[in-house]
Amino acid sequence: MSTDLNSPRSRIAIIGGGIIGLSIGWRLAQAGLSVDLFERDQVGQSASRAAAGMLAAAVEAEPGEQTLVPLCVASREMWPAFAQELEAASGLPVGLRQEGTMVVALTRDDVETLRSNYDYQRSLGLEMEWLTGAAAKEREPFLNPRTAAAVYSPRDGQVDNRLASAALRVALEKAGGRIHEGVTVTGLEMAGSRVTGVRLGDHVHAADQVVLAAGAWSRLLPGLPVPPPVRPVKGQMLSLQMDPAAPLLRHVVWGPKCYLVPRADGTLIVGATTEEKGFDNQMTAGGVLALLEATWRTLPGVEELPIKEMWHGFRPGCRDDAPILGWALGVEGLMLATGHHRNGILLTPITADAVAAMMLTGHVDERIRAFGPGRFAPARAA
Numbered sequence: 184m185s186t187d188l189n190s191p192r193s194r195i196a197i198i199g200g201g202i203i204g205l206s207i208g209w210r211l212a213q214a215g216l217s218v219d220l221f222e223r224d225q226v227g228q229s230a231s232r233a234a235a236g237m238l239a240a241a242v243e244a245e246p247g248e249q250t251l252v253p254l255c256v257a258s259r260e261m262w263p264a265f266a267q268e269l270e271a272a273s274g275l276p277v278g279l280r281q282e283g284t285m286v287v288a289l290t291r292d293d294v295e296t297l298r299s300n301y302d303y304q305r306s307l308g309l310e311m312e313w314l315t316g317a318a319a320k321e322r323e324p325f326l327n328p329r330t331a332a333a334v335y336s337p338r339d340g341q342v343d344n345r346l347a348s349a350a351l352r353v354a355l356e357k358a359g360g361r362i363h364e365g366v367t368v369t370g371l372e373m374a375g376s377r378v379t380g381v382r383l384g385d386h387v388h389a390a391d392q393v394v395l396a397a398g399a400w401s402r403l404l405p406g407l408p409v410p411p412p413v414r415p416v417k418g419q420m421l422s423l424q425m426d427p428a429a430p431l432l433r434h435v436v437w438g439p440k441c442y443l444v445p446r447a448d449g450t451l452i453v454g455a456t457t458e459e460k461g462f463d464n465q466m467t468a469g470g471v472l473a474l475l476e477a478t479w480r481t482l483p484g485v486e487e488l489p490i491k492e493m494w495h496g497f498r499p500g501c502r503d504d505a506p507i508l509g510w511a512l513g514v515e516g517l518m519l520a521t522g523h524h525r526n527g528i529l530l531t532p533i534t535a536d537a538v539a540a541m542m543l544t545g546h547v548d549e550r551i552r553a554f555g556p557g558r559f560a561p562a563r564a565a
């Protein structure tokens with residue numbers, strides 16, 4: 184399917200104003216399409232606000248993710264140019280930092296796990312460096328003095344996801360897109376098997392193509408013949424306030440059972456729990472205790488830092504932990520861009536470009552071909 188800018192196929196409705204919906208909307212509006220984005224709350228306030236903003240393509244690579252890793256690496260490599268373009272278009276900073284990421288081991292068991300992950304990640308061709316405990320503490324002097332070893336990943340950085348969402352909002356509107364907040368999409372308007380708009384309660388908004396980017400809520404949109412297999416994966420997080428003039432950390436650091444993300448303003452983000460509890464929206468004592476205990480073990484100096492904020496969010500977890508990018512099965516004109524799980528910030532540039540290209544020209548970027556909704560279609564009997 185392709186879009187002729189002079190044809191009526193150029194009216195786009197986007198369901199969901201997280202970083203994924205906003206970035207796709209920006210790309211389509213830049214190309215001259217008429218874009219309306221519908222967000223039931225305020226844009227950028229769900230998972231895209233809750234995230235830590237790590238661009239952890241290498242250190243998060245786990246066995247079984249051989250297909251996903253190249254997508255993550257490609258998107259990580261797109262972030263510097265994407266950030267620069269977004270900052271220029273919006274006039275707002277996005278807080279991209281490229282000091283790299285360290286994974287630290289404190290005990291002998293941690294070292295063994297680290298070594299096995301390092302061997303696997305290196306076998307995928309990822310750029311990583313093994314550090315002795317002393318070398319790790321040279322880079323980050325406030326790490327636990329017992330730090331036994333670490334891995335340094337020079338290309339895994341971070342972006343401030345809250346700033347990036349705010350910048351995308353401005354860039355989308357400057358490109359001519361319209362954002363409708365406080366508006367829930369209640370269903371799809373159909374003519375046969377083709378989508379012709381979105382339902383907003385009693386009202387119908389006509390559209391030629393619709394993008395479903397509703398994050399963890401994507402499968403709940405009424406009327407989908409094949410709902411995408413996306414579920415909420417709850418994460419609790421908190422942040423501490425460091426002295427920005429004398430921060431305890433410069434790199435993103437993964438310790439045993441926590442990660443620590445230092446922002447330029449001295450905020451130290453601490454994450455995160457991973458919980459299969461549906462849309463349970465409580466912070467729990469156990470969750471916070473586990474995060475603080477793991478943080479204190481990794482970086483003992485945090486003891487005196489004030490707690491700044493605590494929050495939780497819902498990762499849009501997909502059945503195979505990879506995103507769903509492509510035309511929906513059973514609904515002509517419906518594009519799926521969801522299921523980004525723990526990598527949605529990292530995968531924003533490639534998602535935006537590849538999804539927009541599919542909608543504008545019909546071209547399927549080779550790098551996303553494996554992530555279409557067809558992979559979940561029931562196998563046909565021989």
Ligand SMILES: Cc1cc2nc3c(=O)[nH]c(=O)nc-3n(C[C@H](O)[C@H](O)[C@H](O)COP(=O)(O)OP(=O)(O)OC[C@H]3O[C@@H](n4cnc5c(N)ncnc54)[C@H](O)[C@@H]3O)c2cc1C
Nearest residue numbers: 199201203223230231236237368398418496526527528529
């Ligand atoms: C604790 C935590 C830590 C994370 N850390 C990282 C990280 O370090 N790096 C990384 O790359 N990723 C991280 N992620 C993952 C990342 O946040 C997500 O993958 C990404 O934000 C998904 O973006 P989205 O736009 O798909 O979803 P969301 O940001 O959740 O946006 C979806 C939007 O759709 C709206 N919506 C839903 N239904 C409707 C409807 N019917 N009508 C209108 N609007 C609707 C919702 O209100 C919501 O605003 C983390 C996630 C969590 C929870």
